[in-house]
Amino acid sequence: MARKPNHRLLLLSLLLLCQAPVCSSGPLPLILNTWPFRNAAVAAWRTLASGGSALDAVESGCAACEQEQCDGTVGFGGSPDESGETTLDAMIMDGTTMNVGAVGDLRRIKNAIGVARKVLEHTTHTLLAGESATKFAESMGFINEDLSTNASCALHSDWLAWNCQPNYWRNVIPDASKYCGPYKPPSILKRDGSTYKETGDSYGHDTIGMVVIHKMGNIAAGTSTNGIKFKIPGRIGDSPIPGSGAYADDTAGAAAATGDGDILMRFLPSYQAVEYMRRGEDPTTACRKVISRIQKYFPNFFGAVVCANVTGSYGAACNKLSTFTQFHFMVYNPLKSEPTEEKVDCI
Ligand SMILES: *[C@@H]1O[C@H](CO)[C@@H](O)[C@H](O)[C@H]1NC(C)=O
Numbered sequence: 352m353a354r355k356p357n358h359r360l361l362l363l364s365l366l367l368l369c370q371a372p373v374c375s376s377g378p379l380p381l382i383l384n385t386w387p388f389r390n391a392a393v394a395a396w397r398t399l400a401s402g403g404s405a406l407d408a409v410e411s412g413c414a415a416c417e418q419e420q421c422d423g424t425v426g427f428g429g430s431p432d433e434s435g436e437t438t439l440d441a442m443i444m445d446g447t448t449m450n451v452g453a454v455g456d457l458r459r460i461k462n463a464i465g466v467a468r469k470v471l472e473h474t475t476h477t478l479l480a481g482e483s484a485t486k487f488a489e490s491m492g493f494i495n496e497d498l499s500t501n502a503s504c505a506l507h508s509d510w511l512a513w514n515c516q517p518n519y520w521r522n523v524i525p526d527a528s529k530y531c532g533p534y535k536p537p538s539i540l541k542r543d544g545s546t547y548k549e550t551g552d553s554y555g556h557d558t559i560g561m562v563v564i565h566k567m568g569n570i571a572a573g574t575s576t577n578g579i580k581f582k583i584p585g586r587i588g589d590s591p592i593p594g595s596g597a598y599a600d601d602t603a604g605a606a607a608a609t610g611d612g613d614i615l616m617r618f619l620p621s622y623q624a625v626e627y628m629r630r631g632e633d634p635t636t637a638c639r640k641v642i643s644r645i646q647k648y649f650p651n652f653f654g655a656v657v658c659a660n661v662t663g664s665y666g667a668a669c670n671k672l673s674t675f676t677q678f679h680f681m682v683y684n685p686l687k688s689e690p691t692e693e694k695v696d697c698i
């Protein structure tokens with residue numbers, strides 16, 4: 352007598368299969384962020400758990416880093432510019448509508464990602480900058496306050512005492528590699544040839560870049576940073592530039608970049624990674640291809656990128672330097688019981 356098939360067992364094994372990573376729907380939601388900024392991933396996850404959107408999660412995740420001044424490179428009290436002031440760059444992008452809000456060179460407002468969200472929600476612009484962005488933020492209810500701390504003032508006075516080294520000037524007089532400014536162009540331009548110098552101290556963590564995929568498939572991405580130490584006032588990095596600091600598109604995926612923004616923004620690495628995924632590359636390959644394109648021009652650039660496709664697979668890549676050989680990032684999805692730090696070897 353033939354045994355009757357056990358339907359209950361079959362159903363059970365199908366259910367189990369669909370919870371494994373092989374399931375085509377993928378493990379969603381997904382939180383992915385640059386560097387081991389754990390509390391940012393926790394905040395984003397909580398926002399999703401309490402019914403928030405992907406955009407809400409990106410905002411709360413980046414805001415958590417701004418509040419705890421992640422590595423001194425996000426939020427107030429870090430990366431003083433040449434005049435000693437801390438200024439902030441941030442962006443948030445909605446991959447469902449392709450709306451973006453961003454701020455660059457934002458002064459005296461702590462919650463830069465919050466202001467970026469207001470640009471997205473309450474204006475038809477994409478990017479506001481400088482003192483005018485501060486005025487906009489105040490009109491949206493943000494508090495105007497000093498972003499300097501004892502730590503950032505100490506960094507700045509050490510820099511002054513060290514003849515303003517390092518700095519980002521070239522082909523000027525007096526010789527910027529030896530002296531403080533003010534600088535002016537020489538009467539006869541003798542180019543020093545170098546377009547990019549490893550400053551040596553910039554390999555600390557910097558921007559938080561975050562990608563969130565809601566379980567319904569909505570994708571958002573965002574960034575927040577105080578830029579690089581001793582930047583020339585007015586400098587805006589890659590973080591608030593859509594396609595550079597981050598990019599999200601529900602139909603292809605999302606990415607975020609971190610590192611030397613002055614180099615990164617010339618290559619729109621986040622946009623490029625998403626386009627590679629749209630063409631069928633897996634996230635890791637997409638990230639690696641982006642890094643190798645920049646390497647061809649700037650072999651010593653400092654940078655890394657995280658990528659996720661629409662089904663929740665993710666990857667990362669970084670450019671290998673003597674002082675930077677592994678890139679750490681955070682992942683949180685239903686396959687993990689807590690935010691998990693992962694790492695990738697640089698190429
Ligand atoms: C900052 O420096 C001032 C003056 O030197 C000092 O009174 C204050 O306690 C310091 N604050 C912190 C948080 O260390």
Ligand SMILES: *[C@@H]1O[C@H](CO)[C@@H](O)[C@H](O)[C@H]1NC(C)=O
Pocket residue numbers: 631632633634660661662663664
């Ligand atoms: C996302 O990447 C994974 C891993 O390479 C792949 O199996 C999956 O098909 C990709 N999803 C899409 C929609 O391309």
